[in-house]
Amino acid sequence: MGTRTTRAHEDARRTRRARLFRYALAGGAVAVAGAVCLHMLSRGTGQEAQVAAPPAPGGPPPLTVDALKAEQLRAAEQTLADFPGDARAIGLLGNVWSSHGNQARAVELWEKALALNPNDPHGHDAMAMAAFLKEDHARAAELWRKTAALDPRFPMVQHRLGQAMMLMGKTQEAIEAFTRNAAAFPDAFESHYFLGQVLSQEKRYAEARAHYEKAVALKPDYTKAYYGLALACRRLGDAAGAEEAMRRFSELKGSDVAADLDLRSVYDDAANFARRVAATLTSCGELYAGGGAMRKAEELWLRAAALDGAAVACRANLGRLYQQTGREREAAARCRELCVLEPGNAVHLFNLGVLQARLGDAAAAERTLAEVCERAPDHSDGFRVLAQMYLDRGIKAAEALALAAKAAEIEPSAANFFVLGAAYARNGDRERAGAALARAAALDPQNLQYRQAYEMLMQKK
Known part of the structure; x- marks a missing residue:
């Protein structure tokens, strides 16, 4: 299926890096002409966001989870109706049923999508996760190996494979998988934590401590890693290190209890579910755009942006659409939003500078492009x-x-x-x-x- 599962989206957010695209120069002969072209990001991953402020009194009622689920399902079903037999549309509907808790229906659709496109890593990953949740760890591992073979850079696939191996008691294979993931994604703090766990089981405490330390360096509020670090330090006779790690664990433990209580309501919280719906609408829009139905794609991306105030993909898609259709001011507005949402991403800043030049704001374009040179030397x-x-x-x-x-x-x-x-x-x-x-x-x-x-x-x- 052509779209990631929600979990894969979350993993991709952790591993996403700024990527500068290729810029095709459109100039004159020797004195370079003034035409410039823009290439917006075609895909992206939305970040954690808050839904837009609730309507004023007298306006439409706030969205409920049930209303959002209905909208999400309606959009996915309509997309499949408009693209019958398309593996991506089938897989997308499977993702929706999965997010609604109907794993049986989801698996049925994913299997159908994989029959049409057996080389889609997203489909194998989704099926693997379904098997993992059913505690069929051997089947999950088999499918994640297939995912990795199809796309070695698939987000967190080696980490998940490591978890399956760990639960099957295959310690060395788990260590190898977690190590591969940590090497491929330097900010994958979970892989370092699990390496600490497995290495501790193997009584390799010095190595375990090093990985726990790496985990908390990457994520300073990673509570359970401090507990593992304290135990590893204690085993190594490092009383001071154990005491400091346990102190940090105790400090963070209280806030984690409150966070866990909040997480219990994620699936019943409209604000959280709205992000899922926005991701679905974005994927639906991409299918319509690929089929040339740009007006429908724009409608879906605008709705996604309204539901998720910090979704990146739908805004990047809108910016590209507006640039392609000569709506530079609207494209520039989306670029500004993206610059705020992802301030560390020089791609958005570069796009904005090019658009400012096209709009005739030379001074602003010069400032923006000079900043791009500074930030992406x-x-x-x-x-x-x-x-x-x-x-x-x-x-x-x-x-x-x-x-x-x-x-x-x-x-x-x-x-x-x-x-x-x-x-x-x-x-x-x-x-x-x-x-x-x-x-x-x-x-x-x-x-x-x-x-x-x-x-x-x-x-x-």
Whole structure:
């Protein structure tokens, strides 16, 4: 099935990293033209969010869990009706039934989806989780191995495999699986915690302590890891370490009791369930978008954004849709939301800067792109586009050259050498301009623009 289960979404949130995309330069010959293109993130994962404020008195009543479930099921069933026989739509409906607690119906749909698309890792992961919840750990392990074979980077699959192995008493295989997950996802604190558990069972206390310490370094409020750390320290004769770890455990234990009580109502809490519905609507919208029904996709993504005030995927999808349809101001508004929701993600900031340039707000675009260069110094996109913008406006020629040179140093791509050639030409260095443009044309021989730019420069000599 083409969509992740809710648990996989949660895992992906932990392992998500900022990803700078490739920017396709659309310029003129030697003096780079002003057209810029934007590539919004096509997929993402919503973060924890609060539903929009309740309506004012006299407005519509607040949503209930039952109403949200009905909306979620209606959307998934309609999507399947509009895309009959589509494995992704079938799997999505299975996910919905699973979130409603009907695992039998969910498994039936997942099996049908896998029959249509046996190489979908999400389907195998969903089936594995269903088996795990039924305590069929051998079957779960088999399915998670299949998931990992289909997608070695599937979020947390090795961690789950490790849990299944641990419950089957296969200690060494559990250690290997948890270790693979910790290596693949450096912020996977749970894998370090479980490594501490398994290694303690094997009386490898020094190794266990190291993993417990890593777990609490990654998640300082990870209560149960402090308890494991205290026991490991005690076994190693480290009385001071054991005392400090137990002190932290005691401090955090009280707040955890309250948190556990809150978690009991997750499935009956409208605010929490609204996030699930938003994720479903986002996935439905992606199916419609793939089928060319953009108006329906927009409707679903807007509803998802209204339900989940911090959902990223639906907003990124809306931004891309608006950019593709020439609605740059609406696209920029979504970019600003994404910058607030994921302040550490330079992709959103870059997108905003490009849109600001397209909207003619050069000063804002310059500030934004300069910040991208600061925050993502190992990626060439911000440097190249800021250099291009200076060249387009006929200003700061020396700064444009420095930025373009930095972009080409970071990534020796055809687009970067093209802008570098334009910057050299603007600064009067025809020899270096020719060399850079020749390099661009050699790296991308199918690009007529690069060849024409080089030939025009040579004709002027």
